[in-house]
Structures are given as C-alpha cells and as structure tokens.
Amino acid sequence: MIVRWQALRETARGPVVVHALIAGCCVVFLFGPASGLNPSYGTGERLLETGTAYFRHWGVVPDELFTGSARALLTPLTALFVHGSWLHLLGNMLFLYVFGVMTQERMGRQEFLVFYVCTGYLALAAYAAANASSAQTLVGASGAISAVLGAFLCLFPRARVTSLFPFLLFLPLRFPAWMVLLFWFALQWVAAHRAGSGPGVAYLAHLVGFSLGFAYAWVRYRRTTRVKRPATATEGDSQP
Numbered sequence: 072m073i074v075r076w077q078a079l080r081e082t083a084r085g086p087v088v089v090h091a092l093i094a095g096c097c098v099v100f101l102f103g104p105a106s107g108l109n110p111s112y113g114t115g116e117r118l119l120e121t122g123t124a125y126f127r128h129w130g131v132v133p134d135e136l137f138t139g140s141a142r143a144l145l146t147p148l149t150a151l152f153v154h155g156s157w158l159h160l161l162g163n164m165l166f167l168y169v170f171g172v173m174t175q176e177r178m179g180r181q182e183f184l185v186f187y188v189c190t191g192y193l194a195l196a197a198y199a200a201a202n203a204s205s206a207q208t209l210v211g212a213s214g215a216i217s218a219v220l221g222a223f224l225c226l227f228p229r230a231r232v233t234s235l236f237p238f239l240l241f242l243p244l245r246f247p248a249w250m251v252l253l254f255w256f257a258l259q260w261v262a263a264h265r266a267g268s269g270p271g272v273a274y275l276a277h278l279v280g281f282s283l284g285f286a287y288a289w290v291r292y293r294r295t296t297r298v299k300r301p302a303t304a305t306e307g308d309s310q311p
Contacts, residue, residue: 088184089171093164096212099152100160129153130210133199147195148188153210167216170223177226177292186222186287191215194280198273209273214280217259221284224252226292256281 104112104122112121129149136143154160175183194214199205223230230248259277 086172086175088180088187089168089175092171092187092212093167096152096154096160096164100154103153105155106157126153126155126208126210130208131195131199132208133202133205136196136199137203147192147199150195150210151188151191151212151215154212155210159211163212163216167212167219171216171219173227173230174219174223178222186284187215187219190218190280190283190287193283194218194276195273197279198276201275209276211273213273214276217277217280218284218287220252220255221281221286222288223284224248225285225288 100106102109104118104125107118112118112125129146130153131146131150132143136146154163171183178186191212191214194217195209198209198214227248256278259274259281
C-alpha cells in the first residue's frame with residue numbers, strides 16, 4: 072500500500088523534474104549571451120568576445136578538465152544548462168520533454184534527477200577524455216538527454232512515436248520507439264566517425280550518454296515488467 076500511495080503521489084505531481092530542468096536551461100539561456108536578449112554582453116565584436124569567455128567559463132574545455140582544478144571538474148555539471156543557440160536549446164528541450172516525462176514517471180523524481188545529472192556528467196567527461204588535447208568548448212544537455220533516450224528505449228520499447236523525417240518530406244509518421252531510437256543511434260554512430268576534431272556536434276557524447284542510459288535502465292529494471300504505453304514525439308533535424 073505504501074508503494075502504491077507513493078506512486079499515486081508521484082503521478083499527481085506530474086513530471087516536476089523534467090519541467091524544472093527545462094525551466095533551468097531556458098532561464099540560463101535567456102540571461103546568457105547566446106540569446107541576444109541580455110544587453111550587458113554588448114553587441115558586435117564585444118558580444119563575440121564576452122560570449123566566448125562565457126562558454127569557456129561554464130562549458131567543458133577538454134584540455135583543462137583533467138588538470139585537477141576544482142572549477143574545471145564542475146564544468147560537466149554547469150555545461151548541462153548552457154546552450155549555444157536557440158536551435159540548440161529548443162531541440163534539446165523538445166527531446167527532453169517528449170522522452171523524459173514517461174522516463175521520470177517510471178523512475179521517480181529523485182532517481183531520475185540523479186540519473187540525468189550523472190549520465191550527463193559522464194557523457195561530457197568521456198568526450199573530453201577522448202579529445203583531451205582539444206581546446207574547443209563543449210556545452211549543452213545533449214549527453215544527459217541521450218541517456219534519457221537510451222533509458223526510454225529500454226523501458227518502453229513498444230511505445231509508438233510520431234516522427235518527422237526530412238527525407239520523407241516531413242510527413243508525420245508513427246513508428247515503434249525502438250525503430251526510431253535505434254535509427255537515431257545509428258545516425259550518431261556514422262556522424263561520430265565522420266566528424267573532425269574541430270568545433271561541431273559532440274556525437275561521441277550522444278553515443279556514450281545513450282549507452283549509459285540504456286545500460287542503467289536494463290540493469291535497474293530488467294526484472295520488472297516493461298510498460299506498454301503509447302507516446303508521441305516529434306523528431307526533426309535537431310540533434311539532442
């Protein structure tokens with residue numbers, strides 16, 4: 072009875088953690104230089120300079136992460152709330168909301184929050200370790216959200232999601248979640264092998280996050296019945 076009552080309370084409160092994470096990322100972005108809405112960062116060349124300094128302070132810089140600096144070791148946490156553009160932010164938040172709500176409902180608020188933060192940290196740290204000599208700044212919640220996708224695939228493999236694929240003229244089509252997410256994972260794998268060492272999308276962080284999320288959900292919930300529930304998602308060009 073206690074377990075059932077706690078589950079009912081969790082459902083009644085809704086996806087509080089997901090909403091809080093989205094709100095936190097949006098607030099940080101709006102007050103940061105990338106939004107273009109905060110006049111304190113200036114305009115033109117000054118905006119570029121202050122923006123670069125901002126991302127370097129709060130983002131992960133691979134060649135600084137493992138120097139032993141306490142501030143540098145915290146950057147994989149702060150970087151989870153920093154995004155480089157409106158498209159980067161909105162794409163990530165869309166994926167987080169669509170796949171995070173059901174995942175949080177299954178895990179519970181506290182476990183989901185710890186899961187999100189830890190997998191996000193490890194995904195960014197893994198990318199930094201693989202590119203230890205790079206001075207390029209890494210920001211965004213991509214690694215953590217990729218972990219949510221991996222967990223969703225494990226927990227709700229038979230859920231059906233509505234997806235928009237560019238090569239199908241953006242027609243809304245419904246597919247099983249396992250098909251959509253494995254297709255997404257394959258795209259990340261191909262892109263990671265083709266990506267150069269310069270600035271761009273951290274596909275390796277996506278792969279690590281997805282793998283961590285799937286592995287955690289499989290180990291944690293493999294002895295419980297998987298939930299069969301429909302879900303609606305929209306996927307376009309934006310990469311989480």
